[in-house]
Amino acid sequence: MTRRKAFILGMVCTLALLLPCYGLLMIYSAARTAPADAGQSNVPILSPTESDEKTLLVMTGEESPETFVLIRLDALHSAVNAVAMPASTVVLCDGAPFTLARAGQDAGPAQAAAALEETLAIHVDNYVLCPAQTLARQTEALGNGRLRLVNYMSAQALEQLRLAVPGVEDIALTPQMLAQALAEGAADRQMEPLLRAAGYLAFLRAGCQRLDSVLPEALRYAIAHCSTDLTATQVYDYQRVCSFLAQGTPQFNWAGLPGTFAGQGETERYELGAAALATARQYLAASPAQNASIEDSQ
Secondary structure, eight states: OOHHHHHHHHHHHHHHHHHHHHHHHHHHHHHHHHHHHHHHHTOOOOOOOTTOEEEEEEEEOSSSOOEEEEEEEETTTTEEEEEEEOTTBEEEETTEEEEHHHHHHHHOHHHHHHHHHHHHTOOOOEEEEEOHHHHHHHTGGGOOEEEOGGGTSOHHHHHHTTOOOTTOOSEEEOHHHHHHHHHHOOSSTTHHHHHHHHHHHHHHHHTGGGHHHHHHHHHHHHHHHSEEOOOHHHHHHHHHHHHHHHHSOOEEEEEEOOEEEESOGGGOEEEEOTTHHHHHHHHHSSSOOOSOBGGGOO
């Protein structure tokens, strides 16, 4: 056999061995990469679910809670709702009637949250209690809120606070300015919780696009310096909810719980009316409120 024929024969034998191996290798590689390629072409878009909602009880006070606002962050329905109530609101604690302020004084902010759950048949995920000035400092990054203070405060109070601007209804407020207005008080007792709820929402609305950074940072501060039942893991849940809200244009709705005042001073009591439970369900349950938007407040 000549060298040329031997070379050709050797090449044919080599190819006969390598080609099947190469074919098997290609099939194996295709089997490994095909699922990944398919997955890349069908990457799911992250969307909020029914679990992406939180109800936070925000209380202010130096040692015990003095003000009470329930804030619901609902990513699924793209809504942020606030319901405020007077400290003298009569609630149930294990079936016994107490005022919210008394419940907080006797057993701490956790008892106030539990009393609201029992009375209103709602779920409160977490609570935060801090001084009013601390709350104002921690929300400064949201920017200035706009609010029609003339709807809630007397002309004399606005003059004293230098917040009266002739011909201007919507006033641009810093958190510190709102804290001063809340300390001054509304024109009457019925308007005080509404002023607080509308004021809180004014800042959440102004800083909506920054909620996913500002609110989690404020909650982390609360864990270290305030009275709260929040955990570090739960803060990430709030961040997720806020990230969805920041992507759109949520509704901002506020309300007070219907009721009537009785007594004065230390004996003052705010008795909830028949519509209080329906209001709580409307603003703090699964479906968002469709009225009383902060944008439409009169």
